Amino acid sequence: MKRVAGDAPAEVRGDAKVRVEGVSKYMLQHGQPFAVLQDVNLDAQAGEFVSLIGPSGCGKSTLLNIIAGLEQPSSGTLYLNGRRAEQRLGTVGYMQQKDLLLPWRNVLDNVILGLELRGMSRRLARARALALMEQFGLKGFETAYPDTLSGGMRQRAAFLRTVLPEQEVFLLDEPFGALDALNRARIHEWLLGLWETLHKTIVLVTHDVDEAIFLSDRMYVMTARPGRVQLVQVIDLPRPRRLEMVTTAPFVALKAQLLAALRQEPAAEPRDGKQ
């Protein structure tokens, strides 16, 4: 712990869009406390694309849940837009691996859900969504029910639903995990194109090194339980990124380096859960 107990966290700190400071999360399992996250520090600047990578069970999703406000950290502080944020629900866009489209709503009414919950009239929200249908490859499918769509289209619809409320920050939890390689490569390029026009901050959780390098400005490599930040790697590949780049020397060198970091991660320490 960097901070001494009793030292109250500051109300305002820095200008990062997202700032996670000394966050730990403990949970109870069979009556025994164990650490899911330990002293995690992370920040994402305005317009930055940040990835979180690590083995399964390293608490990546828990960290996103904490940033989104679904869970509170056991200790540590969260800043959004440089301000301490206790109540964060509804302030960042969160997209999970499952598309979670509502089967009783057609595509158009699914994507306006966020706007509708904020009290916007359905008519206005639909008009806004219709303007973006083409860019998201959903034109012509406005009145289709989700069950009739392909996996890629469902993901794009879920993404449009995340984007429409125009939050500053998007959290993406393995959103492409369920797609096959070809669709993934396509959606990566498409996502980057979109991100470059939106100028939003993205925090992406993934377990795919290629995906993380290809998309990000910076990468946080995490260790297995308890989740800690092991390495922060700046990805200084030029933008815009092209699919061909994945076979170039700088890309391959970065990948080798990151894979090594992921592999040499220390075995779970015996003092686990005793704190």
Place this chain on the structure above:
Amino acid sequence: MAPRAAPYIGRLRRLIGSWVPAALIVLVLLGLWEGYVRLWAVPKWLLPAPSVIAMTLVVSRKLLLDHTLVTFVEVVVGFGLSLLCGVLLACGIAASRTLERALYPFVIASQMVPIIAIAPLLLIWVGYGLTPKVIVVALTAFFPIVVNMVDGLQSVDPDVVNLLRTMGASRWQIFVKVQVPTSLPFLFSGLRVAMAVSVIGAIIGEWMGSSQGLGYLMIRSKPQFLTERVFAAIVVLSVMGVALFVLVGVIEQLAIPWRHNAPRQRSL
């Protein structure tokens, strides 16, 4: 819409295909019944032939219609009452642990007490007429509605609930926009069962004491050895029950279009 005609013909053919076997079985059974009665000259008061029952349906149509309307009203009003109470009760039970603990035992207990035992009491308390029948119908029908609706309201995907929370949704918004639509297919399963038992409930209610309705007509016709009229009443009752059951199914298709419009692949 000429090019669209082909699928409709196909659909019609499938519809006929699905009805023909059932219709054939019914016709064969009716034929055997008719033949048996005629060959052995079974007296009418013991077992009337289908042709005699059909005649009664035509000759006594006015009488049957009058009594059918009474039973119909009992069923519909009782069913409506059970729907209203059942849905409200289910919402309460699903919304609050405390309410669940407080109310569920009574909901279950209400099904353990035989309706036959309650019906005579109802006669004493609220007299003859429509009210006791409606209460009996509602008592039999509300249980499947409550149980299914509660299951439906509680079967929401917690990830979807969390998604809405990250969008800043209130508890009420989650209830209206996720829980209620999720529960609809469950509710309709309950409604179909409820509709079937509603008809039985109405007849039981009438048997306990009444001066009109199909159940009353059966009770009155039996000692008069008008067995063919008892059968005619049963036929009308069955038709009414099936029609109401089908109606619930139709409303379900309209209310849950996403469940029925998903294209299913069929080989050509």
